[in-house]
Amino acid sequence: MIRRNTKFNWKRKHLLSLRDLSRQELEHIFETAKGFEQFSTRSIKKAPTLRGKVMVNMFFEDSTRTRISFSLAASRLSADIVDFTKKSSSVSKGETLIDTARNLEAMGIDIVVIRHNAGGAAKLLSRSINACVVNAGDGFNEHPTQGLLDVYTIVKEKGSLEGLKIGIVGDIAHSRVARSNIWAMTKLGAEVTLVGPPTLMPAKVDQLPVNVSYNLDDVIENLDVINMLRIQFERMGGNPFPSVREYSHFFGLTVERAQRAKPGMLVMHPGPINRGLEMESEVADGEKSVILKQVANGLAIRMAVLFLVNQAAMQEGKK
Amino acid sequence: MSDTKKILIKGGRVVDPANGFDEVADVLIVDHKIEAVGSVKDAGAEVIDANGCIVCPGLIDLHVHFREPGDEEEETIFSGSAAAVAGGFTSVVCMPNTKPAIDDETSVEYIHRMGRQARKTFIYCMGAITKDRKGEELAEMGLMVKAGAIGFTDDGAGVQNAAVMLRALKYAQMFDIVISQHCHDSSLGSNGVMNSGYNSTILGLPGMDPLAEEMMLWRDVQLVKKTNVRYHAQHLSTAGSVKIIREAKADGLPVSCEVTPHHLLFTDDAVMDYDTNFKVNPPLRTAADIEALKSAIKDGVVDCLATDHAPHLQSEKELEFLTAPCGIASLECALALYVRALVEPGVIGWSELIALMTYKPAGVIGVDKGTLTVGSRADVTIFDPDAEYVIDTEKFYSKSRNCPYDGWKVSAKIKTTIVAGEIRYSN
Numbered sequence: 001m002i003r004r005n006t007k008f009n010w011k012r013k014h015l016l017s018l019r020d021l022s023r024q025e026l027e028h029i030f031e032t033a034k035g036f037e038q039f040s041t042r043s044i045k046k047a048p049t050l051r052g053k054v055m056v057n058m059f060f061e062d063s064t065r066t067r068i069s070f071s072l073a074a075s076r077l078s079a080d081i082v083d084f085t086k087k088s089s090s091v092s093k094g095e096t097l098i099d100t101a102r103n104l105e106a107m108g109i110d111i112v113v114i115r116h117n118a119g120g121a122a123k124l125l126s127r128s129i130n131a132c133v134v135n136a137g138d139g140f141n142e143h144p145t146q147g148l149l150d151v152y153t154i155v156k157e158k159g160s161l162e163g164l165k166i167g168i169v170g171d172i173a174h175s176r177v178a179r180s181n182i183w184a185m186t187k188l189g190a191e192v193t194l195v196g197p198p199t200l201m202p203a204k205v206d207q208l209p210v211n212v213s214y215n216l217d218d219v220i221e222n223l224d225v226i227n228m229l230r231i232q233f234e235r236m237g238g239n240p241f242p243s244v245r246e247y248s249h250f251f252g253l254t255v256e257r258a259q260r261a262k263p264g265m266l267v268m269h270p271g272p273i274n275r276g277l278e279m280e281s282e283v284a285d286g287e288k289s290v291i292l293k294q295v296a297n298g299l300a301i302r303m304a305v306l307f308l309v310n311q312a313a314m315q316e317g318k319k
Numbered sequence: 320m321s322d323t324k325k326i327l328i329k330g331g332r333v334v335d336p337a338n339g340f341d342e343v344a345d346v347l348i349v350d351h352k353i354e355a356v357g358s359v360k361d362a363g364a365e366v367i368d369a370n371g372c373i374v375c376p377g378l379i380d381l382h383v384h385f386r387e388p389g390d391e392e393e394e395t396i397f398s399g400s401a402a403a404v405a406g407g408f409t410s411v412v413c414m415p416n417t418k419p420a421i422d423d424e425t426s427v428e429y430i431h432r433m434g435r436q437a438r439k440t441f442i443y444c445m446g447a448i449t450k451d452r453k454g455e456e457l458a459e460m461g462l463m464v465k466a467g468a469i470g471f472t473d474d475g476a477g478v479q480n481a482a483v484m485l486r487a488l489k490y491a492q493m494f495d496i497v498i499s500q501h502c503h504d505s506s507l508g509s510n511g512v513m514n515s516g517y518n519s520t521i522l523g524l525p526g527m528d529p530l531a532e533e534m535m536l537w538r539d540v541q542l543v544k545k546t547n548v549r550y551h552a553q554h555l556s557t558a559g560s561v562k563i564i565r566e567a568k569a570d571g572l573p574v575s576c577e578v579t580p581h582h583l584l585f586t587d588d589a590v591m592d593y594d595t596n597f598k599v600n601p602p603l604r605t606a607a608d609i610e611a612l613k614s615a616i617k618d619g620v621v622d623c624l625a626t627d628h629a630p631h632l633q634s635e636k637e638l639e640f641l642t643a644p645c646g647i648a649s650l651e652c653a654l655a656l657y658v659r660a661l662v663e664p665g666v667i668g669w670s671e672l673i674a675l676m677t678y679k680p681a682g683v684i685g686v687d688k689g690t691l692t693v694g695s696r697a698d699v700t701i702f703d704p705d706a707e708y709v710i711d712t713e714k715f716y717s718k719s720r721n722c723p724y725d726g727w728k729v730s731a732k733i734k735t736t737i738v739a740g741e742i743r744y745s746n
Binding site: 019096097098116117118119120121123124128138139140141142176179202203204205207208 | 515516517519520521522523524526528592593634637638639640641642
């Protein structure tokens with residue numbers, strides 16, 4: 001179970017990456033999320049925690065799940081929400097990301113949730129403005145709240161990550177979800193194996209604290225959890241594998257493969273699913289799947305994150 | 320005769336590597352020429368006390384971007400020239416990746432004219448190898464040579480097509496010039512913004528494989544074998560490139576290469592905070608690459624030290640790491656940086672350092688400069704090797720401040736820069 005640690009004092013007013021976080025900090029977020037979970041079952045689904053605060057969703061890339069999840073989390077905490085969406089990122093002679101954020105800040109915002117196609121964009125923002133910055137995915141660097149909700153889901157299902165064998169399958173090179181997963185899972189004691197073709201592995205993958213396999217059939221039977229990444233056609237340059245058909249043949253989670261797995265293996269996916277590509281529909285909707293639970297848990301995680309960064313900012317303000 | 324102008328530089332340590340000269344002496348300049356080196360008495364001369372200083376031939380930088388025409392908000396030939404003499408440089412070579420590119424004789428003449436008007440440092444320029452630096456059709460190399468271009472490069476990009484590069488080298492056989500290459504095979508690193516490695520993996524940034532540089536360098540060496548035209552590899556950044564140059568030189572090929580300060584002073588660890596002042600092309604590499612570059616410098620495999628002075632607006636460097644432009648403005652502190660990278664750790668001595676910044680780069684572009692030979696043009700740099708100072712970008716003559724060395728405490732301070740017998744900078 002999650003260790004209780006009520007005395008822990010959260011100090012970060014930004015959530016930029018899970019690589020920065022300690023095990024203690026991760027556990028503190030889960031514990032906070034647990035407290036927020038009951039909200040969904042109440043008849044009045046609101047707490048006054050962020051009343052009078054303004055959160056901006058600054059989304060430079062498409063998103064459905066994450067944006068709505070953040071909005072819903074903020075509204076449950078009684079924050080005011082502003083949505084800012086822009087298809088393309090800042091161009092060199094147009095308004096820069098920093099200028100955009102400074103303008104929003106001048107209007108009195110408290111929390112910026114940012115999704116951007118450039119790795120490091122959230123960090124850049126955190127250096128430039130006073131508001132809290134929450135990274136909702138930056139390029140293929142990190143997607144910390146996704147990593148948190150993935151791990152939180154596993155903790156809830158399995159009790160702990162200690163000693164679990166977790167496979168992350170697919171396009172590791174271009175995946176921010178994979179990176180956030182790797183940092184959080186290994187810090188909590190899981191043994192992570194990355195699975196995919198060598199062309200979708202990042203440079204010097206051997207220096208990460210993980211195993212690497214090019215053969216899903218070799219590892220499937222040993223896994224306690226499998227996280228199937230979405231093939232992100234929009235990010236991959238060239239053709240890192242010959243065809244979708246060939247990819248599915250070697251790395252798709254078919255019914256047959258799922259049957260060879262341990263009975264209790266959790267099937268996860270950060271969404272949106274390419275049905276029939278990463279996994280067959282029967283598996284996605286099957287009894288092993290916790291995909292919709294991930295989404296539900298995401299709400300509690302994001303409430304916890306918004307609550308914590310705001311709390312840190314308030315403490316900083318008091319000093 | 321009263322029009323004759325005389326400058327006497329008294330009592331400095333005169334280091335003139337081309338002539339194997341390194342002793343305390345005086346240097347007398349009459350009009351625009353070196354008149355005498357030794358113990359000189361001349362009552363009518365303006366005296367510069369160089370006691371405790373090194374007096375050497377004017378420094379030469381084969382690689383600067385003065386952004387004119389096209390990006391005058393970042394730098395102009397006027398501001399860049401002022402920065403050059405403040406850094407002790409009496410000659411610089413402007414790269415042709417301006418907007419429009421320097422790819423015809425009129426553009427070459429324009430650069431020279433603006434350089435003369437600035438009246439600070441001597442401005443050379445390289446023309447583009449191909450029209451608009453597109454890598455497709457040869458630019459009018461011959462007419463540009465006639466206008467004074469001393470070499471050709473598509474710097475900022477490498478010539479991707481091997482047949483085009485071979486044609487350029489063949490065509491260049493008609494002229495006594497150097498073909499210079501920014502080695503980068505874009506098929507291997509087209510979207511990379513930093514070195515490909517563990518750091519790029521954990522930062523989630525697209526990497527540039529060292530092979531992208533090495534493949535093109537290796538290819539070009541084969542083309543040089545076939546054509547025997549002088550070839551210069553710009554800003555080497557990898558151990559593999561060093562090996563290729565080493566072997567090409569051992570084979571007697573007419574190849575040369577340069578190194579920049581940042582590739583000697585930083586690894587890709589510097590990028591870990593997404594600080595765009597460390598975004599350069601080629602990217603910062605690893606400690607092993609720095610060691611290989613240093614041993615190549617020590618062994619004489621590297622021909623010259625350049626800056627790749629690449630000014631950019633602060634507002635552009637404030638962009639995300641992925642989109643910010645590449646480059647560092649370092650012309651004004653380059654000597655101090657090389658002292659930090661090479662002299663202080665004992666890789667090379669003063670004489671070798673000065674050789675790499677004077678007559679050796681002059682040799683690469685085939686101009687008779689970089690010495691204090693009596694009768695030669697009086698380009699002289701005087702600096703105090705022991706004077707410590709703090710690099711302050713606010714005091715730069717350059718229009719740009721994209722310099723990660725801001726606040727560094729360094730030594731080797733430029734005192735006086737003399738170009739063609741005129742004091743163009745003194746501090």
